[in-house]
Amino acid sequence: DAGVIQSPRHEVTEMGQEVTLRCKPISGHNSLFWYRQTMMRGLELLIYFNNNVPIDDSGMPEDRFSAKMPNASFSTLKIQPSEPRDSAVYFCASSFDRGEKLFFGSGTQLSVL
Amino acid sequence: GNSVTQMEGPVTLSEEAFLTINCTYTATGYPSLFWYVQYPGEGLQLLLKATKADDKGSNKGFEATYRKETTSFHLEKGSVQVSDSAVYFCALSDRGQKLVFGQGTRLTINP
Numbered sequence: 001d002a003g004v005i006q007s008p009r010h011e012v013t014e015m016g017q018e019v020t021l022r023c024k025p026i027s028g029h030n031s032l033f034w035y036r037q038t039m040m041r042g043l044e045l046l047i048y049f050n051n052n053v054p055i056d057d058s059g060m061p062e063d064r065f066s067a068k069m070p071n072a073s074f075s076t077l078k079i080q081p082s083e084p085r086d087s088a089v090y091f092c093a094s095s096f097d098r099g100e101k102l103f104f105g106s107g108t109q110l111s112v113l
Numbered sequence: 114g115n116s117v118t119q120m121e122g123p124v125t126l127s128e129e130a131f132l133t134i135n136c137t138y139t140a141t142g143y144p145s146l147f148w149y150v151q152y153p154g155e156g157l158q159l160l161l162k163a164t165k166a167d168d169k170g171s172n173k174g175f176e177a178t179y180r181k182e183t184t185s186f187h188l189e190k191g192s193v194q195v196s197d198s199a200v201y202f203c204a205l206s207d208r209g210q211k212l213v214f215g216q217g218t219r220l221t222i223n224p
Contacts, residue, residue: 004156033211042216043157043202056211091156100145100206104156 006092006105014113018080021108024073025094033102034067034077035091043091049075082112115140117203119215126193127223134188134218136177136203144205146170146179146186147212151200160188160201195222 005024013019025032033048047057049069057067064083069075079086089109093102120135138144145164149157161170166181175190186203203215 043214045211045214048211093156100147100162100212101159102149102157102212104158106154106156 004092004094004103004105006090006108008108009106010109010111012111012113013082015083016081017112018078019082019086019110019112021077021090021092021110023075023077023092023105025075025092026103027073029094029096029103030072031095031097032069032075033093033095034075035093036088037091037107038088046077082110084112086110087112115144115205115207115213117205117213117215119201119203119218122200122217123219123221125221125223128195129192130222132188132190132193132197132220134201134203134220136186136188136215138184138186138203138205140184140205140207142207144207146177147204147206148175148177148186148188149202149204149214151202151217153199157202193220193222195224198222 007022031050034046036044036046046059047067048055052069065079067077089107091104091107093104095102116139118137147162148160150160151157161172163170163179166179169178177186177188198221200217200219202217204212206212
């Protein structure tokens with residue numbers, strides 16, 4: 001298996017632009033998680049899906065952030081409009097059992113100028 | 114609510130030194146406990162786990178014992194290598210619910 005695949009690996013954009021991060025979970029996994037990692041705040045859970053349904057989005061910072069999972073093999077995290085404080089590494093992770101053993105992607109390094 | 118508290122980093126050791134990274138937890142039930150490791154430029158990966166009191170998880174020379182009486186799950190390794198340099202995260206999952214991570218401890222091993 002190729003593991004959790006995230007794209008792009010790096011994204012540099014200007015403030016106010018829309019950013020879309022993509023994730024392909026491991027085939028057969030039924031839970032998907034989006035995390036954000038910064039030096040100041042550490043690792044934060046933004047949202048997680050179970051069987052393509054959002055279960056807990058309490059970590060989504062504000063309305064500028066949205067996430068979708070249209071099918072079992074694809075999810076997006078969108079930021080519109082982006083701000084410099086959104087600069088971080090965004091990780092997608094998947095699991096079969098709702099959250100014990102997570103498999104993480106390599107992350108997307110987002111820089112908003 | 115459930116929470117995990119880890120030893121503040123960064124931790125810097127010489128090669129072959131003994132490592133301990135402290136982790137304590139608060140949980141309402143009987144959680145499973147985990148250590149995840151993040152190597153530079155990568156996502157987190159599971160290092161070891163323990164699912165009940167007195168269980169010992171082990172992997173790659175690392176060990177951690179689930180201590181219910183002290184609500185702890187300290188990570189240990191007898192002789193660290195430069196390749197162990199990474200960020201280590203303690204985590205818990207209570208009755209199959211989402212993982213709760215600690216803040217991470219950055220470990221640097223000097224040759």
